[in-house]
Amino acid sequence: MWPPRPPCPGCNRPWPLADVQGQLICIPGADRFDAITSQPPAPGTAIKQGAFFVKLPQLSPQDRADARLKALAARALRSQVKQELKTGQRTVATVLEAAAAEPALDRLKVCELLEALPGIGKVRATVIMSELGIAPTRRVRGLGVHQRRALVDYLGDKP
Structure with missing residues (x-):
């Protein structure tokens, strides 16, 4: 059995049980988190651009x-x-x-x-x-x- 996954950061609902070709799809929030290639980072540390998470540069x-x-x-x-x-x-x-x-x-x-x-x-x-x-x-x-x-x-x- 797979280890439990953390909830979706967008809607706090559990991720689907199966991956589709290695990609997680959050069905309730599919407009926000479709085709994510890896586990999403903690909220506030990255944004979604296209299908990938991109880390924002830290500005002084x-x-x-x-x-x-x-x-x-x-x-x-x-x-x-x-x-x-x-x-x-x-x-x-x-x-x-x-x-x-x-x-x-x-x-x-x-x-x-x-x-x-x-x-x-x-x-x-x-x-x-x-x-x-x-x-x-x-x-x-x-x-x-x-x-x-x-x-x-x-x-x-x-x-």
């Missing part, structure tokens, strides 16, 4: 502070660019060109970019994106060459 307080400042600077830059779009100081074409060199602008969502333009709200931005074949969750980094060109052509030199 200085690393956390640096990351916090970097994130704050990126948010401030995205906010500034959206404000410049709203006031007409920038165009969508210049933002797309600048995004190639600036990673913070790369992570700007296309819907937020469109909504920052004067006269374009949530509904019109959604309509424009669907007409151009751009997914609603797409970021500037994920736009293809044809999508960028279509976006600039659709909006023209609209500030």
